Amino acid sequence: MENGKIKTKAPSASPRRKAPARPKSLYSQDELKEIFRRFSIQRPEPKGELEHVNPFTLVVAVALSAQATDAGVNKATRALFAIADTPEKMLALGEEKVRDYIKTIGLYRNKAKNVIALSQMLVDRFGSEVPRTREELILLPGVGRKTANVVLSMAFGQATMAVDTHIFRIANRLLLAPGKTPDEVEDRLIRIIPDEYLYHAHHWLILHGRYCCKARKPECERCVIADLCRSPEKTCDVPAPLVELPAQLFGPTP
Numbered sequence: 001m002e003n004g005k006i007k008t009k010a011p012s013a014s015p016r017r018k019a020p021a022r023p024k025s026l027y028s029q030d031e032l033k034e035i036f037r038r039f040s041i042q043r044p045e046p047k048g049e050l051e052h053v054n055p056f057t058l059v060v061a062v063a064l065s066a067q068a069t070d071a072g073v074n075k076a077t078r079a080l081f082a083i084a085d086t087p088e089k090m091l092a093l094g095e096e097k098v099r100d101y102i103k104t105i106g107l108y109r110n111k112a113k114n115v116i117a118l119s120q121m122l123v124d125r126f127g128s129e130v131p132r133t134r135e136e137l138i139l140l141p142g143v144g145r146k147t148a149n150v151v152l153s154m155a156f157g158q159a160t161m162a163v164d165t166h167i168f169r170i171a172n173r174l175l176l177a178p179g180k181t182p183d184e185v186e187d188r189l190i191r192i193i194p195d196e197y198l199y200h201a202h203h204w205l206i207l208h209g210r211y212c213c214k215a216r217k218p219e220c221e222r223c224v225i226a227d228l229c230r231s232p233e234k235t236c237d238v239p240a241p242l243v244e245l246p247a248q249l250f251g252p253t254p
């Protein structure tokens with residue numbers, strides 16, 4: 001998963017935070033329902049694109065994905081996870097060898113250090129199990145709020161909103177949940193997305209941003225919500241046909 005250069009703030013406790021009122025959105029509740037209904041038809045069971053075999057390898061993969069593409073991380077971790085899919089095996093492998101496996105990934109020296117340190121902490125403090133709360137997850141070296149949210153969602157089925165560069169861009173570009181920081185966007189999205197769509201919303205927005213509402217130039221003629229979108233950047237008002245797409249795609253991440 002990509003991680004753009006966007007500011008982060010201190011973590012807070014719960015995904016659906018207590019809020020006195022629903023924040024104002026440019027979109028009505030009916031429009032929001034329609035937007036996510038269409039995403040749900042496009043990808044009924046969206047999946048993340050980071051390969052992993054258990055919660056531990058997911059934590060490692062997400063931690064490695066900062067400033068890197070999912071495809072690039074997958075290429076490196078396939079061989080690594082084949083021999084080290086538990087904290088103990090990762091520790092036995094050692095930092096130097098981990099570094100060799102992941103040297104094609106940006107910031108690999110620091111990331112190798114973190115992989116070993118988080119494996120050690122899992123063994124020492126969590127009985128070699130990946131913890132199931134955000135508060136515990138963010139104690140692990142190299143794991144921030146975004147990584148914790150991805151792990152809670154993908155490994156433990158919790159509805160979270162891990163704001164990466166795609167979600168941050170979409171929330172602001174469409175004026176869906178504009179905010180200056182990922183935390184602000186996360187907070188607003190969590191509050192405006194209809195409950196029934198919240199669990200998958202994170203992946204729908206990432207995939208929409210990665211393959212349609214792209215960073216440099218949104219491909220509005222291919223967009224299923226072109227009629228509803230209020231982005232000043234949009235170039236087309238006619239929605240693309242609503243057809244089911246693969247749950248996950250691999251390709252160059254813009």
Ligand code: SF4
Binds near residue numbers: 173174212227231
């Ligand atoms: S219409 Fe264009 S700008 Fe709006 S969501 Fe679709 S791709 Fe993005």
